[in-house]
Amino acid sequence: MSEKVKRNITCPKCGNIKENTLLCSVNASSLNDAHKQIFEDKFFEWTCEKCGETRQLLHPLLYNDIKRRTMVYYIPNVDRRQLVDDRLETEFSELSDVKKRVVPTVNALKEKLYIFDLGLNDMAVELTKLAVAELVAKSRKLHVTEGYLSAYDEEANTIGFEFFVGDTGKPFLQSTRIEVYKRSLEIVETYFANEDDRQGFLAIDRRWAREALAQYRKIK
Numbered sequence: 583m584s585e586k587v588k589r590n591i592t593c594p595k596c597g598n599i600k601e602n603t604l605l606c607s608v609n610a611s612s613l614n615d616a617h618k619q620i621f622e623d624k625f626f627e628w629t630c631e632k633c634g635e636t637r638q639l640l641h642p643l644l645y646n647d648i649k650r651r652t653m654v655y656y657i658p659n660v661d662r663r664q665l666v667d668d669r670l671e672t673e674f675s676e677l678s679d680v681k682k683r684v685v686p687t688v689n690a691l692k693e694k695l696y697i698f699d700l701g702l703n704d705m706a707v708e709l710t711k712l713a714v715a716e717l718v719a720k721s722r723k724l725h726v727t728e729g730y731l732s733a734y735d736e737e738a739n740t741i742g743f744e745f746f747v748g749d750t751g752k753p754f755l756q757s758t759r760i761e762v763y764k765r766s767l768e769i770v771e772t773y774f775a776n777e778d779d780r781q782g783f784l785a786i787d788r789r790w791a792r793e794a795l796a797q798y799r800k801i802k
């Protein structure tokens with residue numbers, strides 16, 4: 583399933599108007615190019631054929647990976663904890679056992695794809711990331727604005743994150759032992775096993791991790 587829409591795009595530099603075809607949904611197993619393009623920041627890139635101006639033309643994208651039973655819905659700046667799409671739920675009745683996520687940024691989209699490619703659990707990754715972020719904030723006295731999984735190496739026993747810290751959002755790398763992830767996974771499997779039974783696309787992010795951790799501390 584790959585879905586396209588046609589839209590007239592006006593070049594912000596020269597004013598040239600041209601009809602463009604935007605891919606709104608891609609099927610990972612049939613279109614591996616999309617995966618590569620997303621990671622190379624080429625997927626949303628638009629170039630004016632007249633003056634050569636290039637821009638990131640951000641638009642919603644549903645990334646469907648049938649083999650991994652995951653769907654990631656990128657909606658620029660979306661601010662929803664849960665997104666129920668009736669059309670999709672009807673069209674794909676087998677969707678109920680698919681992990682569905684909604685993300686607001688391209689970085690978050692890349693991270694989800696990376697996590698699922700590694701076969702990791704994104705809830706456990708978020709819990710691990712939160713723990714590591716708190717450590718960075720405390721020990722380095724740095725204000726952590728956002729962070730993403732950047733490395734996972736079983737042999738070296740490390741899971742690494744790239745955080746953006748301070749007012750300028752400077753990148754800061756911090757890793758920890760894989761046990762921290764494994765412990766997070768235990769928590770997820772014990773206390774949040776039914777989380778994915780919720781209908782629709784879920785936002786599994788830092789906010790989710792904070793709320794989940796608070797809930798866990800209350801019930802354990």
Ligand SMILES: [Zn+2]
Nearest residue numbers: 593596630633
């Ligand atoms: Zn132009």
